[in-house]
Amino acid sequence: MLEVSGLVAEYGPVRALHDIDLTVGRGSITAVLGANGAGKTTLLRSLSGLLRAKAGSVRLNDRDITRHGPEDLVRLGVAHVPEGRGVIVELTVEENLRLGGLWRRDRAWLRTGVARMFELFPPLEQRRHQRAQTLSGGERQMLAIGRALMSRPDLLLLDEPSLGLAPRTAAQIVATLRRLRAETGLTLLLVEQNAGTALSVADRAVVLNVGRKVADDEAARLAADDRVRRAYLEM
Template sequence: MLEVKDLEVSYGSIKALHGVSLNVPQGSIVTLIGANGAGKSTTLRAISGLIKTRSGSVTYSGEDITNQPAHKIVAKHLCHVPEGRMVFANLTVAENLRMGAYLRNDKAGIAADMDYAFTIFPRLKERINQAAGTMSGGEQQMLAIARALMSQPKCLMLDEPSLGIAPILVRAIFDQIVAINKERGLTILLVEQNANLALGISHHGYVLETGRVILEDSAAALLKNPQVRAAYLGD
């Protein structure tokens, strides 16, 4: 569904990605792991059109989308939940969700998707009229994912969904990521510092180091890999 080939990205004179290549099969959960500064978030931002690539290509559902504007990529049902959640702090939960559906005009479908969001994240329904900025980090992360689902993505990219969140809510969020993948067949590309948790729900994984893919394998194999265990799993 998503193929990244030889992607190179620079911030001024500093090269952030050195020929990153990866594949995300339809219906799968694929994880990128690596230390801070490895290029994980940059990879997602390049795919979603938030930053320009110097060379390489991004192919989505057979179409070259390299360097297309971000709003056009969202319209193709490829959606990015950024690191730090980026909810609209002064808007209510309901208003944030409606913002996620800004490209749609099917009122019945929007209502159905909002109900689905409340089914997977009941806390959002409890806080439907609450300003998003007053909610906890975990609740804001739930809202950011639910807002992305309102755009009817076929592929969802999640950047550090566990960052700064209480462990009990992290587990709830990851359980729902798995449920969304299974129930809706949603393809997921996940960037996550908690390598143990991420690989535990994924089908395949890539290890990034200083802007390069240094290792790729099935998630189960990466969990057993001594190099990965020593570097990222605390062994």
């Protein structure tokens, strides 16, 4: 589904990504791992159009999307949940969800989609009329993911979905991601600081270090690679 070739990204004079090659298969979960500053978030920002690539190419379903902006990419089936559980706190839970599906101009989906998100994330239904600012950190993360899913993406980019969450809540979110992949064939590219969590759910994993790819293999093989675990994953 996704093919990244020679991707270079910069913040002013600082090069954050160096010639990154990456392939994500349809219906798979691919984890992007590495320490802070490895370039994981920059990679997702480049793929979602928030950061213009300096060089290289990105292809989605064999279509070049390298120069597309975020709005175009949403229409093409890419949704991005950035780090930080960004929701509109002044809006209610239901309003945030409906906002995620508005661009589709499909009133039937706005009804059935919201119901589907409440089925996936039961705590949100109990708070559907509450403003997002009243939610816990875990509930905000559920809402951020649900709002992205309301655009009915083919590819979901997730940046640190378990960051700062209680282990039980993080496990619930991981279980939901597994379920989504199994039921819908959704493709996920997952950035995670917690390598153990990411490798337990992913089919494949890529390891970045200071903006360079240092490993790319099946998740189970990387989990068993002592050299990679000690050098880059703190496992």
